[in-house]
Amino acid sequence: MPSDTVAKIKERLGIVEVVGSYVGLERAGSNYKAKCPFHNERTPSFFVSPERxxxxxxxCQAKGDIFTFVEEFEGLDFKGALKLLAARAGVPIVYEKPEKTGEREKIYAALEEATAYFEKELAKQPEVLKYLTSRGASAKTAESFRLGFAPAGWRNLSEVMLKKGFSAGILERAGLAKKGPSGFYDRFRSRVMFPIGDSASRVVGFSGRIWGEAGEAEAKYLNSPETELFNKSKILYGFDKAKLSIKKNNFAIFVEGQMDLIMSHQIGFTNAVATSGTALTESHLLSVDRLSNRIIFAFDPDKAGFKAAIRGTKLALAHGMEVKIAPFPKTKDPADLAKEDPESFKKIISDSLPVIDFILEKIIKAGLSGRRLADGVALHLLPFVKAVQSRIEQSQAVKKIAERTSIRETALFEELQKVGVEQVGAEVGQGKNSKDSRRDFVERRIFGLLMREGVSGKDGVLAKQVKALLGEEDFKRREELYGELKDELLFEIDAYFPDGGESSGADGLLREYQRDILKLRFGLAMRELALAEKGGDRAKTEALIKKCQEISKQITELAG
Ligand SMILES: [Zn+2]
Structure with missing residues (x-):
């Protein structure tokens, strides 16, 4: 691990600067707070300490430094976060020697090498270049998305890669080669290649569009298989290029295919993303939701993908996202429209309708009435209303549906009750711990104070008092226990006593802690006493009575 680089980056980039570029931070004493980007919450419980x-x-107990934050937020491994932060800090990364790199690094390297190979091959293919131009993609777009070409033939890429020192096993694990009865062969043959990057723009997979006549068994689009780097349910095509724009414009556009995506970006919708050969998942939505909770689906309404998108919108509604549908005409792909008429593409995006309105209008246009209209509403529309998280918005939707369809509101609410609750509404990453008991709370504050001051801080008065109360051994044990929770305790104490203003409060806490400990001890002694009496142990009984009296006296003294 290049630890120099890490230290240099940390020197140049403050945590407030880094975290603040992803979430809105608010000052809270010497710290900053925000709504946690890693779990769903309404009131901020996510704290950032610039000092530490x-x-x-x-x-949700998420914790760490700028590197873990970027890893978590961007869905990257450490190296990916390092790449992003190094670029941001302007610190060059000193890479280790290739023979020392791990298998994972070799897979990344193989994918990068393959991308470069496909790019070079594309330059040799005037027909393919002509095709891309005919679809509207400019040379600049092709270059920026690193489009490429996999030539026909079974071992073109594999042979080049083997010569460069990549093993067949690595090529297979990268999803570039497949093992057949007579050895390895290229997965992608005669295809226009769209590399798919992770959040740090490292290539992790490909989507290949067939070039020339498709054989019967060949799909028009072929995607890389799931690999250790390419997780289809997490990776969104174009996300690396779209993330800043999503945050800046405060909405994301979901498109269906690779061409739709690159054309959207080309005409200025740099906040577009696409799934890669899979239905929309919760992970996809979460990575967007962290940047903006407003999404627009720009799907060709005639295609199978639209039905999948409609299901995806339910998931998004259940996440409390604001979901709109862009009313693209049935006759044109978004990509074609972007090429032929960027202005009307823009208009369609700005004419997007909230998903419930969109479906409502479709149902009304179908011209149904009576029972059939009611059935249509119940079947196609109410499940979306049900998915909406806010009760107020639900009522507003029902009201609107009643107005537009003349179905009575009460009837709609009754139907709504019958709609099955889908398993999508559960809050994500809810905190694991239930509320601490009061004693726990007090003890954590006490040890938090000790950590902040250091045991000898403030003349070590507090430490001495706590030691006197607990005894040396018990004190050590707890010190060790809480040492593992240092981050948490320090944040808790900062939140509890901001700006170190604990002088008066700490005394009260200590008294409460002393009382708690003594009461606990008293309870234990009483139980022992009961056992000793039952067992007829007179000497022990006497001693325990004395002990109980002593503790009780201490408690009274403390109260006085
Ligand atoms: Zn959290």
Whole structure:
């Protein structure tokens, strides 16, 4: 691990600067707070300490530094986060020697090498270039999305890669080669290649569009298989290029295919993303939701993909996202429209309708009436209303449907009750811990104070008092236990006593802690006493009575 680089980056980039570029931070004493990007919450419990260069969430216990934050937020491994942050800090990364790199790094390297190979091959193919131009993609777009070409033939790429020192096993694990009865062969043959990047723009997979006559068994689009780097349910095509724009414009556009995506970007909708040969998942939505909770689906309404998108919108509604549908005409792909008439593409995006309105209008246009209209509403529309998280918005939707269809509101609400609750509404990443008991709470504050001051801080008075109360051994044990929770405790104490203003409060806490410990001890002694009496142990009984009296006296003294 290049630890120099890490230190240099941390020197140049503050945690507030890094985290603040992803989530809105608010000052809270010497710390900053925000709504946690890693779990669903309404009130902020995510704290950032500029002094310690770390963050901590009381809701889901997420914690760490700028690197773990970027890893978590961007869905990257450490190296990916390093790449992003190094670029941002302007610190060059010193790479280790290739023979020392791990298998994972070799797979990344193989995918990068293959991308470069496909790019070079594309330059040799005037027909393919002509095709891309005819679809509207400019040379600049092709270059920026690193479009390429996999030539026909079974071993073109494999042979080049083997010569460069990549093993067949690595090529297979990268999803570039397949093992057949007579050895390895290229997965992608005679295809226009669209590399798919992770959040740090490292190529992790490909989508290949067939070039020339498709054989019967060949799909028009072929995607890389799931690999250790390419997780289709997490990766969104174009996300690396779209993320800043999504945050800046405060909405994301979901398109269906690779061409739709690159053309949207080319005409200025740089906030477009696409799934890669899979239905929309919760992970896809979450990675967008962290940047903006407003999404527009720009799907060709005639295609199978549209039905999948409609299901995806339900998932998004259940996440409390604002979901709109762009009313693209049936006759044209978004990509074709972007090429032929960018202005009307823009208009369609700005004419997007909230998904419930969109479906409602479709049902009304179908011209149904009576029972059939009611059935249509119940079947096609109410499930979306049900998915909406806010009760107020639900009522508003029902009201609107009643107005437009003349179905009575009460009837609609009755139908709504019958709609099955889908398993999508559960809050994500809810905090694991239930509320701490009061004693736990007090003890954590006490040890938090000790950590912040250091045991000898403030003349070590507090430490001495706590030691006197607990005894040396018990004190050590708890110190060790809480040492593992240092981050949490420090954040808690900062939130509890901001700006170190604990002088008066700490005394009260200590008294409460002393009382708690003594009461606990008293309870234990009483139980022992009962056992000793039952067992007829007179000497022990006497001793325990004395002990109970002593503790009880201490408690009274403390109260006085
Ligand atoms: Zn959290």
């Amino acid at each position: 260069g770390s963050y901590y969430c009381f809701g």
